[in-house]
Amino acid sequence: MGKSCEIKLLGAAPSHFVNRVQFVLNLKSIEYEFIDENLNCKSELLLTSNPVHKKVPVLIHANKPPILESLIIIEYLDEVYHDIHPILPSDPLERAHNRFWANYIDTKYFALFEELRRTPGQEGKKEVKKQLDEASELLEEVFVKSSNGKAYFGGDDVGYIDVVLGCFLAWIKFVEKLNKFKIFDEVRTPKLLEWTNRIWSHEALKDAICGSEALTNHYAMLQIKKP
Numbered sequence: 431m432g433k434s435c436e437i438k439l440l441g442a443a444p445s446h447f448v449n450r451v452q453f454v455l456n457l458k459s460i461e462y463e464f465i466d467e468n469l470n471c472k473s474e475l476l477l478t479s480n481p482v483h484k485k486v487p488v489l490i491h492a493n494k495p496p497i498l499e500s501l502i503i504i505e506y507l508d509e510v511y512h513d514i515h516p517i518l519p520s521d522p523l524e525r526a527h528n529r530f531w532a533n534y535i536d537t538k539y540f541a542l543f544e545e546l547r548r549t550p551g552q553e554g555k556k557e558v559k560k561q562l563d564e565a566s567e568l569l570e571e572v573f574v575k576s577s578n579g580k581a582y583f584g585g586d587d588v589g590y591i592d593v594v595l596g597c598f599l600a601w602i603k604f605v606e607k608l609n610k611f612k613i614f615d616e617v618r619t620p621k622l623l624e625w626t627n628r629i630w631s632h633e634a635l636k637d638a639i640c641g642s643e644a645l646t647n648h649y650a651m652l653q654i655k656k657p
Contacts, residue, residue, distance in 0.1 A: 437462040440476050440488040442469050443640035444648035447500040448487040449597035452638035454504045457588060458514040470651070501532060504593060517590045528590040531572055535594050539565050543605055547652065559611055563618060569595070570619040577621075581628055588632065596629045600639045604649070 439455070439462050441448030455462050467476055467486050479488045479496040489497040489506070497503050508517050518525050542565060546558045576583045576591065583591035602613050614623045629635060 435461045435463045436492045438465055438490040439463070440465045440467055440473075440479060440490070441486045442467050444644050445486055446597045446601055449600075449638045449640075450500050450593050451487045451489065451503050451507075453593050453597055453635055454507050454517060456634035456638060457517065457593075458507065458511045460507070460511060460514075501536070501594070504590075508590075515587070517584065517588065517593055519584075519589070527576075531569075531576075531591055532594045535569075535591075535598075539569070539595075540598065543601065546605065546609065547649075555609065559609070562613060566613055566619050566622065570622050573621050573625060577625075582625065588629065588634070592625075592629060596632075596635060597638065599626060599630055600645060602626075604645045608649075 437455070437460060439448070439451060441451070441464060443449075443466065452464070465473075465475070467473060469486070472484060476486065476488060477484055479490065480486075480498050483498070487498075487500055487503060489503045491497065491510075497506050505518065518528060542558060542562050546555060546562065549555050549558050572591070573583055577585060580586050582588050583595075588596070606613055613619075614626055616623060
């Protein structure tokens with residue numbers, strides 16, 4: 431994007447946390463400048479913008495202090511640009527419900543993928559896969575209740591949980607191929623499988639997801655760093 435944009439996003443293409451911010455920016459048709467960070471050699475801008483965690487994403491909006499953490503960033507964008515494609519529901523109880531499941535996805539569901547990556551041996555991985563199946567079935571129930579028979583977690587259009595989980599789909603597909611098993615399938619999670627196909631083709635998501643080569647390279651880097 432043009433350098434005159436008042437919004438700058440510090441990120442790295444293989445990060446689904448970065449991708450979810452890009453997804454929201456696209457949904458709201460907000461122009462921004464993407465600053466691609468080399469996570470093996472972090473820029474001074476990143477280190478000074480996020481001195482605590484030194485991680486992406488970081489959103490810089492005009493001359494305001496940097497905004498950190500993907501969920502905080504997308505909620506900030508939703509509040510500032512609330513008239514354009516709101517992603518959080520207006521009802522306080524529904525917002526609380528959305529935030530609970532977003533936290534579950536980030537702290538519990540994604541953690542199982544990291545555990546699968548770190549777990550040696552097929553027997554150990556088999557147990558993690560079982561936990562992933564159970565967690566995916568739970569998310570299937572959440573989708574059925576949240577969508578109320580409509581296309582997305584958010585109902586008729588993409589909402590908060592759609593953004594949070596949707597931007598992890600590239601990694602889910604990568605993990606499925608690598609480990610030769612299905613995370614979402616027709617028997618256990620038929621509605622989520624339909625949702626996956628639907629959101630994967632969403633115009634606002636296409637530019638926010640990196641290709642398989644970048645994921646492969648990033649995964650190889652993670653494996654090298656694995657303790």
